[in-house]
Amino acid sequence: MAPLPEHRPPAQRERRAALALLLRAAAPELPLLRGALLWLVLAAGLEALGPVLGKAFIDRHLLPRDADALAIAGLLGGALVAGWIASWLRYGQLLRLAGVAMRSVQRIRERVYGHVLRLPMAFFDRAITGQLVSRVTNDTEAVKTLYVQVLFVMLDSVVTLGGMLVTMALLDWRLMLVVALLVPAVVGIVWIYQRLSAPAVAASRALRSDLNAQVAEAIAGMATLQAAGAAPRFAERYAGTNAGHYRSRRLELRANAWLLRPALDLLNVAMLGAVIALFGLRADGAAGGQLSAVEVGVLYAFVSYIARVVEPLIQITMQFSQLQQAVVAAARVNTLLDEAEAPPAQAAGQVTAGALSVRQLTFGYQPGRPVLHGLDLEIPAGRFTGIVGATGSGKSTLLSLLLRFYEATPGSLLIDGQPLGRIGDDDFRAAVALVPQDPFLLAASARENIAMGRPLSDAQIEAAARDAQAHDFILRLPQGYDTPLGEGGARLAVGEKQLIAIARALAGAPRVLFLDEATAHIDSETERLVQRTLGALRGRITIVAIAHRLSTIREADEIVVLNHGRIAERGPHEALMALDGGLYQRLVQLQQLVVDTDDDDESPAAPQPTPSPAR
Template identity: 70%
Template sequence: MPAESIAAERAAHGAPTSRRDLLGESTRLLVRAARPDKHHFWWAVLWLVAAAALEALGPLIGKFLIDHYLLPRHAAVAQIGALLAGALVAGMLSSWLRYLQLLRLAGLAMRSVQRVREEVYAHVLRLPMAFFDRAITGQLVSRVTNDTEAVKTLYVQVLFVMLDSVIVLVGAAIAMLWLDWRLMLAVLVLLPAVVVIVAVYQRLSAPAVTRTRELRSELNAQMAESIAGMPVLQAANATDRFRGRFAGLNESHYASRQVELRANAWLLRPMLDLLNVVLLAAVIGMFGLRIQGGALGTIEVGVLYAFVSYIARVVEPLTQITMQFSQLQQAMVGAARVHTLLKEAETPEAPPQAEVREGGIRIEQLTFAYQPGRPVLHDVDLTIAPGSFWGIVGHTGSGKSTLLSLLLRFYPAPAGSIRIDGAPLDQIGEDHLRDRVGLVPQEPFLLAATARENITMGRPISEAQVEAAARAAQAHDFILGLERGYDTPLGEGGARLSVGQKQLIAIARALAGDPRILFLDEATANIDSETEQVVQRALASLRGKVTIVAIAHRLSTVREADTIVVLNHGRVAELGTHDALMQVGGGIYRRLYELQQLEDQDEPDGAGSESA
């Protein structure tokens, strides 16, 4: 993947770039995830300290046994048995405490992942539509699934392994200090070497780990994109090109992983094993020199045994700490990406000061721009009476979809420019607005579920309401014709239905909530003429009951509308009924209608106008 693509993705999502930023973002996520279960955390730490203390007793017991019983050949069976039993009990207690600690930790990690994943998913659902204009689906899925696992990694494989290692290291240092402070200094003098190794490792591996994580997200994104567009890829004979593109991305991911693995291979286990050998040789050498100088007696040979044991307890924690830096880098990147996503501003919650009662809409001097200085809509003024049927038409890029998005509050309109039943749109509560306003999109979205579930969408809607909505949408008859009626699974994306049937299901879904306003976003653009007539009958049955605003590409859909608005370059160019607009010589609507009539005549018999 090109470096500029990664940079663009990170800039688009505000991803942290420096190590300090990564640490800060991941720490905040860690604290947020664990806060409800912080008592589990402190219990785990307490048991960890107790287990480390018990483990530190083993070499001390061994030292006492050697110096006081084995070397003097003092065969006190009872005392030796008591010491061995004490060592055994300490080991068993230490193992039991570690078991308890692991259970607490694993539970904490799993609950944290569950909590973060639910929070991220809920947050994504509340993000404004402007966010999804720049978001990539595969990357979002990767953040919700893969990156949230970083929380568990931070707890289980990083935080507690490193905390455990530090506690064991401190315990061993205290025991060595009590035994012989000079030998203890000889052991600890090598700690700076470990710090240097860790610093060099971080410097070499951190960029590779960050890039690897981003490339993995890009792989997921391309895979999701390719699967979603498979018919187009195969029809356009683009499969080889996309395969090559994926192979190039995968090769970059492989190269990045190789950099990370080479850093691991050189600087982690091999270097620390070498330090272990050097440390052991240094301690034995110093001990031997001191014996030759007469500084030690045979009674203190047990000290050597204890130090050899503690060296393993010192080097292994250091090894574990350094070995975790690879996981730490990946976990920090993943956790920081999740935290960055959670910082995305959600759709502002409108205070529930007003309600949609009748469905009247007033648009006053509406001017809107996605980018400053480049308005898409200019001074739009419309008054839509409750229960009326309005059509909005115009050339591509005239502002139809933008106007609909503003009416649906997908984007914030200028304050006071849109009112529903006299109340500013931004004063209507979010839940109430979505309950009272229905939408039928151009591309119907269907769940891989039954017809009933696709109509209810999880809302507490009765069987009678479902059937009434299906009848009003002219979908009841074909649903009953399915093998299990309303309980028939429709397949992924409604694969078992035609495009027209999917659209009728979408209309039934919009009507099931008993809306006062119904918006149709080019709902007939992709259906045949026969199905369009069915949709027109459904709209006719709703006239006077629901305010209907239909964005239409096919003008036959809005021919019977009470008022048709013609937009041109973001301005209201024409306004009136079909008959009135057809009387305007050289008018935009008349030219569009006549052009579509010619196109319909040129199509084969039975074919619907798919575009105009």
């Protein structure tokens, strides 16, 4: 996906935007998060009681040799109860935060998927399917890891660290300051880790996206790939990308190995040695060179707290790897969300008859390189119009503009005398239907493929199938309309898929029907069924058919011949064939010559799907 940054760590502004995305997703859960934080504070306070109770046991009973069984049992019972309640609170909050995480990721995924559905067609001209799928699935999965693991562990660790430091300050604030030196040391380690690992993490996620894209591309074109003997070259390309992914992951893991757990374990040992040394200095300065009982209890408490302070710091730093990946993933998701959606059309007008007008239309995909030049075309309601021309003549571009996939400027496109932009999206899509060259079928039943999620009755679905000449072959399927068609309609022939697509288009009772090379890859018998369908629809709805096989539009009311983005000829079939040396006449003769040469079929109504200049 060329416009989306793939192989660099997110900049500061992108990181802020990514974090803002995460906060917006979790915003509805803030009351629950506040309650969870309060419970974590209670759990941290209860955990901090353990060393304090141990200190009390040493000070009051161990060193003075006071064997008060009841008091000792009270201290032991208090430690057990405090530990049990703290564990229960953490368990409950883990479940609550997991729920927050799942719902937040659910919102992000739904938002991303809905956003992709609303993007303009111009975006998909440059998008790579595998990378889009990776952003909707893999990257949002990394965000889920942030909520489920990082959020809980870091919140828990920060609260625990704060509780321990407060308790140590109450015992001995000077020693607490010494232990608190761990915090800036850990911050420095994390900063170095972030600087070293960020490029590796960004490259790793981008290369994983490339791997997904290559797999999706290879599977989609497997027949062509194997027929061309390209499998070894594709495997070599995949291996190169995979090697890059391995190298980036290795750099990331090396940073983890050096800067996370080992560095903090070293700090732990150093801090423990510093505290013991300070107590030793106190003993040297004390009368008789010995610590008092109170100081021995404090030493025990501080040794316990150092281990408990270092562990949250270790947990925080260990989560920075996941945090780094989650921020990179969130930045990639946010970049996709920043893609401008197609502007919603004003909902003032409605399609009533289906008359189309093209006035002084000029359009190009790139500035200064127009594909269409000042087109003027009137298509009355109920008229059957065919559009033909050589490759690059602008047929598909004109159709895309009529379908509102792109904005037409300068010039204007009208339907029933209203600019296309004045028709609301729902009204426009309900009134205008498309039958593409390559039919898109869901891995669902014939009934579901025709309904396409619309609330249509069985009678409406069957009526559309009859109009499309699809009813008879659907009834011959094992379960009729409820037969699963397989992925992409794998259980159907190409012609049957196209009839299902036509039935789907007609099921919505459109006022305008566009056919984009709808008969390019079907057999002669299916083409005759399509011609019969178009003949039955003539006068009822407006039909605009881009034709690869010219026999499909032979009976059209008017045929428009495009040449280099301009209208070269127009009129019915007989009138155009009467123009000696005309472009349409040459196209028909050339196509007939190809048909006669390739399959000895004398009927002009049944050419095979061989390449033709009519595309």
